[in-house]
Amino acid sequence: xxxxAFVLIAVLTLAAALAAATLQKLMHATLSFxxxxxxxxxxxxxxxxxxxxLALIFVYIGAVAVLVVFTILLTRRDVGKDRGxxxxxxxxxxxxxxxxxxxxxxxxxxxxxxxxxxxxxVRRIGEALMTSYVWPLQCVGLxxxxxxxxxxxxxxxxxx
Amino acid sequence: xxxxxxxVSAALFSTGLLAALSRRHAIFILIGIEMMLGAANLNFxxxxxxSPQSQPPTGIMIAIFSIAIxxxxxxxxxxxxxxxxxxxxxxxxxHLNQLKG
Numbered sequence: 001x002x003x004x005a006f007v008l009i010a011v012l013t014l015a016a017a018l019a020a021a022t023l024q025k026l027m028h029a030t031l032s033f034x035x036x037x038x039x040x041x042x043x044x045x046x047x048x049x050x051x052x053x054l055a056l057i058f059v060y061i062g063a064v065a066v067l068v069v070f071t072i073l074l075t076r077r078d079v080g081k082d083r084g085x086x087x088x089x090x091x092x093x094x095x096x097x098x099x100x101x102x103x104x105x106x107x108x109x110x111x112x113x114x115x116x117x118x119x120x121x122v123r124r125i126g127e128a129l130m131t132s133y134v135w136p137l138q139c140v141g142l143x144x145x146x147x148x149x150x151x152x153x154x155x156x157x158x159x160x
Numbered sequence: 161x162x163x164x165x166x167x168v169s170a171a172l173f174s175t176g177l178l179a180a181l182s183r184r185h186a187i188f189i190l191i192g193i194e195m196m197l198g199a200a201n202l203n204f205x206x207x208x209x210x211s212p213q214s215q216p217p218t219g220i221m222i223a224i225f226s227i228a229i230x231x232x233x234x235x236x237x238x239x240x241x242x243x244x245x246x247x248x249x250x251x252x253x254x255h256l257n258q259l260k261g
Contacts, residue, residue, distance in 0.1 A: 006164070010168045013172065014168070014171050014175065017171075018175055020188075021175050021178045021182070021195075026188070029188060033195075036172075036195060037198060043202060043205075047165070047205050048209055049205045052205060052220055052223050052224060056198075056201070056227060059228075060198075063231060064230075064234045068187055068190075068238065071187055072187060074242055075251045086182045088181070092177065093178035094174070096170075096177055097171055097173075100173070100174070104166045110163055110166060110210075111162070111163055114210055115210065115212065115213075117213055124215070125217070125221075128215075128216030140225055140228045143228075143229065144228065144232055146232075147232035147235050147236050151235045151236050151239035152239075154236070154239040
């Protein structure tokens with residue numbers, strides 16, 4: 001794992017996340033949100049989980065970000081600005097970050113270097129999905145169908 | 161090295177929390193929740209990478225399922241935002257105070 005690339009991608013991801021959380025213009029914040037997930041996917045690539053990184057890009061940039069843009073345009077009257085960070089939220093977020101960092105640095109067992117691992121091929125993931133994880137896979141299929149139908153029912157026009 | 165990844169993930173989580181707590185636009189509260197989910201996925205992948213090999217790769221599997229569930233959640237959440245907008249003509253959560261005592 002290249003540390004220069006890691007630092008660059010981490011800084012980019014966190015800057016984009018901060019922009020998504022605080023920018024006042026909604027469209028700019030949405031684009032920063034997409035950029036955040038590009039960064040997270042790049043971190044996945046660096047950690048050796050290429051398939052999950054690709055899935056993240058497909059799902060978040062291909063579907064969720066586009067859906068968010070559509071929703072912003074459909075709720076057009078509010079297009080424009082949103083208040084950025086306020087003090088209470090910022091204080092809680094900083095406190096959360098401080099607490100988590102303290103806990104991570106205090107835990108000795110996570111101060112380890114990366115072991116050498118066998119490359120994760122799509123074949124291995126597919127085999128695991130079709131053998132040990134076949135019930136969760138079916139349940140996720142059911143969940144996605146239910147979510148699709150539920151979303152349609154929620155946005156359907158009511159006939160008077 | 162695992163510590164660095166965990167700290168990056170903690171920072172991403174805190175930023176998502178900041179967005180969820182301080183935004184007033186419903187869609188951006190949802191975006192904050194998505195960022196927190198992304199941070200959790202990053203943790204799963206990091207722990208998978210830094211732990212001894214396992215077959216099946218459990219961390220990868222949990223991350224894949226979590227991405228699928230996050231997609232379903234985003235679809236339903238955005239549909240809810242559109243439905244609320246139709247009724248109340250606003251997406252500002254401060255104005256949705258009909259049930260307030």
